[in-house]
Amino acid sequence: MDRARRIALVRSTESIQAADRLPSNKGRASRVHALIDAFGLDAHMEIVAPEPMSDSGLAVFHSEEYIARIFAATDGGYPSSNGQEDGKENGTDEELGLEQFGLVHDCAVFDGLEEHVRYAAGGTVAGADALVRGRADVAIHWEGGRHHCRPAKAAGFCYINDVVLGILALQTRFGRILYIDLDLHHGDGVQSAFQYSDRVMTLSIHHYDRGFYPNSGRNYDEGKGRGAGRSINVPLRRGAGDDTFFRAFSGVTTSILTTFAPAVVVVQCGCDGLAGDPHKVFNLTTDAFTKSVTTVLGWGLPTLLLGGGGYSRPDCARCWTRLTGVACGRDIPAATDVPEHRFLGEFAPAFDMASDAMLMNDENDDEAVDSAVRAIQQILHSQSQ
Template structure:
């Protein structure tokens, strides 16, 4: 990788602390950045501190009602107190209102929620704006990538859709944007936001099975209206390994470059498909992510790298630290020792950067992969005519 490439890492002590509070990824951000710094990668990038995003900017995608309820709930109240239609005697109460906006179950209200939301969105948009200004070639924001949230509803541990806000910022300069989603779960919130657009193409490589969240992302999802042929989904079966993942991404991305010709790229690098993740659905190592990101960076387009899922905290830190190194032209081999830092004991017993695959059965055979790639190629060719 060309070391002359300008790389920007978006973070601050405040944004890391805000991300650490997210219940589904508690403490993850601190571990990621501690490992990045332990390898000295911070000295090879510009560090940009994000600003917490104000309501008006959040509402460039999200509804006013959702943002009002989100922050009212974060402060111990709810939207009802601002609504003239609120009437407890008629059965409208705070619990029902929170459910309406998705602020229950996997997206329950938590302490520090407002700071998490404002910094997650502000960090991704800060990275996108750096690309728009041309002050960097690659912008990284590992606390972003919250791809499930809808315009008016939290979903899937995602209280904000910073990805959509980042893409909207990129659109102020770049006419055609490719969004690539490597998360184990379908990038449904981003696809839904741009499903009618022919300026944004979404590519999601994910697990797809009956009852598996978010129950979307079949190969039949192709977009709507002007966006037909711009929502590309690669649903994979259980046990997908590095070879499966790389084979699919290589075939499909080649077709996308030839037909869509993007001018900028946003990549959601959710790493819950790693073999060691508690989901235990895919059987990936960091090699699949590193080689895929190397491919993207080889396109020489303005690139926004974001986080996402990843629930084995040391493995998430390993993966995103390695991808940071790839962006800086300093790839870290799996055999490398984890340097001494405050979370070193969590890398026991091997204390290295490896995320080894297991003996899990791969239900994705070669014929299925080739058929999926061919079907996508036909979709792309049809929408380009």
């Protein structure tokens, strides 16, 4: 781009606090934004305060019954079959109701759930709106990226699918939308939502193995009906490092640009594939993400950057701060010292921006990756004829 990019960072004190209460990512949002501010990046962006999403806004994708049940659960009451409010003492109704909507186990109800849902959705839609209205070239919402939730069921730490809501908002202006999912886990909820659409292409680069959540995302999941060839998956084996990851990313996206020609891009930057993440499945450093996002921004298309998975708070802060710097045109090398700020002690012992790779065998050989990319390229070119 000839002129400087206009960047919108979606956040507010209230939205950060709401994200901080999510049990799987407790306190993560505060760490991310404190580090962004410690580098002074906030001075190079417009800060957009999100509004909590209304019930009608959530119902653009989610069922009204799901919305009612999730907020009733938050309030401590559970709508019964006769429409009356049952208290928590009615265990059978409570358990059946929660199970039906996925509000158990990894998506158990917690204090602050309603605020989390409303701000996660409202923030991503606010970012999409900034692109739709032409207020920004790049919009960033690190508290978004909840890609597993279905219309009527929570799943995989995701109580809302803000990604789908954001893409639907983008459709009010943009004809073709490319969704790229960099999370360790397959972006199943987003793919499912748009599997019949010829306007949205979903690309997910993730780990796939028998028994690994969400047990989807094989390379022959290609979309259905008008969406045939629009659901692109690159499943990788354990130990994928930066070279493997970017080899797959660059090979597929080059073909997507020429065959699909998107007008806008949404990137879910879940960083649970980092070497330091508790999952310890991929062996990525933050360089894999900075190279990928730099490539996307180089296309010069309106872009929405979202968060996602990532369970090492310091590494998430490192990764998303570096990506924020990339968007602002201010590179933060991995060797850079972490500035003084209130969470500095959590970056011990190195106190730098690096998330180093481990000694781990990469089970993905170049030939296998190239073969998978070629197969996808053939699908893309056959659909573009």
